[in-house]
Amino acid sequence: MKHKHCEWCDNQFKPRVSYQIYCSAECRELATREKITERYSITRRAKLASKVRLCKSCKTKLSAYNDEDLCQKCLINPTDVKKALKDIRGIINEKDS
Secondary structure, rough: OEEEEOOOOOOOOOOOOOOOOOOOHHHHHHHHHHHHHHHHHHHHHHHHHHOOOOOOOOOOOOOEEEEEEOHHHHHOOOHHHHHHHHHHHHHHHHHHH
């Protein structure tokens, strides 16, 4: 049999059977894991797209691509933003002095 290139790592190998596409069991397992993960994320997105999900805080409709229970606006804590701005102003004022 001719040498083939592994579909996962692209290394050249001599197949033991004509339909072998991976050079080792490790490459086969890694490729299988990736395929399973991809299928899972596709079906998960489809399930989320069919459901109407609302932000737990403000009740706005959540995107199917948002895995959180809160919308982007609610994820950002206004108190933390105010504190960060205050810290930045303090640093700027120190440089100006």
